Amino acid sequence: MTTEHLDRGPLDRRELAAVVAADIPTGAYVNLGIGLPTTVADHLPVGSGVTLHTENGMLGMGRAAEGDEVDWDLVNAGKIPVTETPGASYFHHADSFAMMRGGHLDVCVLGAFQVSVGGDLANWHTGEPDAIPAVGGAMDLAIGAKSVFVMMTLFAKDGSAKLVEKCSYPLTGVGCVDRVYTDHATFLITPEGVLVRETFGLSFEELAERVPVPLRLAPARGRR
Amino acid sequence: MTAVFADPDEAVADIPDGATVLIGGFGPAGQPIELIDALRRHGARELTVVNNNAGNGDTGLAALLATGNVRKIICSFPRQTDSWVFDDLYRSGKIELELVPQGNLAERMRAAGAGIGAFFCPTGVGTPLTEGKEQRTIDGREYVLEYPIKGDVALIKAHRSDEVGNLVYRKTARNFGPVMATAATTTVAQVTEVVPAGELDPEAVVTPGIYVDRVVTA
Numbered sequence: 057m058t059t060e061h062l063d064r065g066p067l068d069r070r071e072l073a074a075v076v077a078a079d080i081p082t083g084a085y086v087n088l089g090i091g092l093p094t095t096v097a098d099h100l101p102v103g104s105g106v107t108l109h110t111e112n113g114m115l116g117m118g119r120a121a122e123g124d125e126v127d128w129d130l131v132n133a134g135k136i137p138v139t140e141t142p143g144a145s146y147f148h149h150a151d152s153f154a155m156m157r158g159g160h161l162d163v164c165v166l167g168a169f170q171v172s173v174g175g176d177l178a179n180w181h182t183g184e185p186d187a188i189p190a191v192g193g194a195m196d197l198a199i200g201a202k203s204v205f206v207m208m209t210l211f212a213k214d215g216s217a218k219l220v221e222k223c224s225y226p227l228t229g230v231g232c233v234d235r236v237y238t239d240h241a242t243f244l245i246t247p248e249g250v251l252v253r254e255t256f257g258l259s260f261e262e263l264a265e266r267v268p269v270p271l272r273l274a275p276a277r278g279r280r
Numbered sequence: 281m282t283a284v285f286a287d288p289d290e291a292v293a294d295i296p297d298g299a300t301v302l303i304g305g306f307g308p309a310g311q312p313i314e315l316i317d318a319l320r321r322h323g324a325r326e327l328t329v330v331n332n333n334a335g336n337g338d339t340g341l342a343a344l345l346a347t348g349n350v351r352k353i354i355c356s357f358p359r360q361t362d363s364w365v366f367d368d369l370y371r372s373g374k375i376e377l378e379l380v381p382q383g384n385l386a387e388r389m390r391a392a393g394a395g396i397g398a399f400f401c402p403t404g405v406g407t408p409l410t411e412g413k414e415q416r417t418i419d420g421r422e423y424v425l426e427y428p429i430k431g432d433v434a435l436i437k438a439h440r441s442d443e444v445g446n447l448v449y450r451k452t453a454r455n456f457g458p459v460m461a462t463a464a465t466t467t468v469a470q471v472t473e474v475v476p477a478g479e480l481d482p483e484a485v486v487t488p489g490i491y492v493d494r495v496v497t498a
Contacts, residue, residue: 110452111383113306113454129452131306146451146454148455148459149332149456150458152383153383157402181408188358188370189377189379190356190358190360190379191357191380192357193383195404195409196403199403227406
């Protein structure tokens with residue numbers, strides 16, 4: 057069902073993180089990418105049973121470390137000091153990526169420059185000739201997790217939509233994205249095409265006008 | 281057999297020019313700073329360095345790069361807010377970069393240590409990082425052929441060692457250490473403490489001493 061939230065504007069960053077967090081299944085093993093995706097952790101409900109994976113070698117990652125908790129041997133993928141939760145475990149890099157590539161992680165949440173209607177992801181390189189490329193674990197995560205959620209603003213600074221027919225930036229992974237969470241709408245990438253699950257601050261028609269790719273209503277549309 | 285060294289400089293004194301050196305660490309966590317400093321003082325030239333990153337700030341790996349003795353770096357994430365030493369070398373064409381997805385970096389070293397000739401991996405299929413690599417469809421999925429990365433030397437940091445080279449690590453500073461230890465001809469580990477054999481719980485040993493040639497307290 058497509059739900060149109062017309063009594064409000066687009067989601068702010070906190071609200072977007074909360075929307076993603078609400079879709080993380082209870083008890084899931086989850087990797088949150090660097091930057092905006094990291095903030096999803098702040099919105100996971102107590103008792104969600106979610107275990108956070110960080111690709112530098114830990115399951116059961118806790119919140120950011122404060123004051124005396126800071127230990128530079130205990131950092132997340134963004135190299136920020138974090139804490140451990142009861143039941144945490146450590147492992148080396150090959151194991152960490154084996155559990156990713158091997159399909160053991162339930163969800164990863166990644167940022168993106170662009171996502172295509174076929175689920176191709178571009179999030180590692182702008183392709184500019186003087187840019188120094190850096191990929192980290194993005195390609196491994198994109199093809200490894202059972203579900204890949206992208207979290208991004210829908211429109212670039214120049215106003216163009218980042219949900220595109222075909223990515224113009226270099227790809228991170230082919231056909232790997234399942235859902236795209238944005239400030240203006242939540243999209244489901246399916247074999248039947250891109251379904252709009254929710255809109256925020258604009259109608260489906262207004263959204264379709266601004267995003268130049270084929271969009272479909274999710275069955276049984278609602279309005280509130 | 282593992283040798284216990286008293287001095288990091290002695291532990292790296294025989295690293296030759298042109299060596300491929302696997303250097304542990306994920307950013308500063310697990311970076312064997314004292315061994316890297318010793319390698320910098322030793323002055324071996326034309327090195328290939330394998331690390332997740334390409335140095336932070338002006339110390340450790342960044343200081344080694346600044347000597348100009350590193351010809352090539354194989355890493356997954358060179359660009360960071362404090363990677364100015366690498367950035368300048370790269371932009372002026374003074375260092376070669378082989379960019380490898382992080383999991384492939386680990387798995388290629390794991391393969392080297394485990395005697396695997398090459399392996400088919402799904403990471404990076406259809407991206408610029410696998411262009412020109414042999415591709416195969418297996419069970420309906422696309423894979424590319426990846427080759428091992430073998431080191432002449434590994435410089436890693438562990439928490440404690442015993443006299444026979446068994447290693448335990450500390451938290452996320454473990455990162456590449458156990459894999460690099462298996463993938464090099466000579467593995468040198470810097471540790472906070474070397475204890476007598478029998479003092480580490482055999483059930484808790486992460487890297488067995490067979491992979492460790494030299495330990496040094498630093």
